[in-house]
Amino acid sequence: MQGTREPQSQPAAYTPTDRTVPTRSADRASYDRELVHAILDEGYVCHLGFVRDGSPVVLPTLYGRIGERLYVHGSTGSRPLRMTGKADPGLPVCLTVTHVDGLVLARSAFHHSMNYRSVVVHGIAHDVTDPDEKRTALDALVDQVVPGRSRDSRPADRRELAATAVIRLDLDEVSAKLRTGGANDDPGDLALPHWAGVLPLRKGYAAPVPNADLAPGVDFPDYLAAMNR
């Protein structure tokens, strides 16, 4: 990836820790770096967890990835972003990205499940203060949602940059978890007269809705049309 300072060679897997080894369904866990990157790169919404006054808070927010760093942005007035000033030691967070791929219907209620891929990142989020890193991170956030979009929009000006807080979370303590395949019913249930299988979720986008105030002559760009595969 351009503009990053990734080492030339990295271990193929993240090192498991007490926090990233699941107590159950360990066969569904993975620490493979490429898999983790692929899951992260397919999404753009994460659920960011932090602790406030001793209680957990989980908020949906956009993220962007550059190499081994994730970036989250928000108003400088928002709660998690106010809690990561440069004077303090950072904010412990858990950032989770989940893709639901299908509903798994089994003959038994017990074996109903969901096909999914998720990534859970534990770490300390730090405020990004370097202006260049901040600009690069904001481009990554826009391009995470629509690849190439940062080049086809007006970049943030000085006032907008000042109003935007960006926090950084290193990919270090990371795990992926995934389930694929059909229903796993008990042998004694296979003859039951209930349909079993997977309902895959449809992905992609419906017809675009242009803004009412769109300037005349502005066409729907090819890179947006390409997003619908």
Place this chain on the structure above:
Amino acid sequence: MQGTREPQSQPAAYTPTDRTVPTRSADRASYDRELVHAILDEGYVCHLGFVRDGSPVVLPTLYGRIGERLYVHGSTGSRPLRMTGKADPGLPVCLTVTHVDGLVLARSAFHHSMNYRSVVVHGIAHDVTDPDEKRTALDALVDQVVPGRSRDSRPADRRELAATAVIRLDLDEVSAKLRTGGANDDPGDLALPHWAGVLPLRKGYAAPVPNADLAPGVDFPDYLAAMNR
């Protein structure tokens, strides 16, 4: 809703608290009970946050709603569910449900956004020990994913019930947040030659994949076909 003990009349809105009043974009927040229920009922995956050894943990999991209660289940060996024994005072959690409805592309990078509806529930999760409540909750969890499915599957037997932990979270400290509509660019940016508007996400399901070991003569049921609208 059947089988619930909701009072005949409830306040039309949840009472805002310090935790449920956002510091930013307060115009996007709502405490409307019907809206909260509608957002919850459209989903089945939540992100459950809790605190472990002082650090936040956020895990994706299924949920079900019965009236003013949410239920989450899992193996009795899984971490959050082990932390809510009947001897202890419950586990402080934050349960968040998010629906992404569309990508909002603005002429300025700064005004890029997302149309979404989310619900955030704060509270104390308690272990469900009453067998009847546990059965009802498990039905609700299955029916949350596929309405009517609990009646077309083998109910959990004693062994499966014992292996399943269910926790309950009351809808009390709750807020919804939503964004709708097109891009809100600054007046000075409206003439820029960048496309602006919304890319709505497609929802629904692709062609079902029957299990390879499906018993002969089991048809794809009407209530599953109806899910694709």
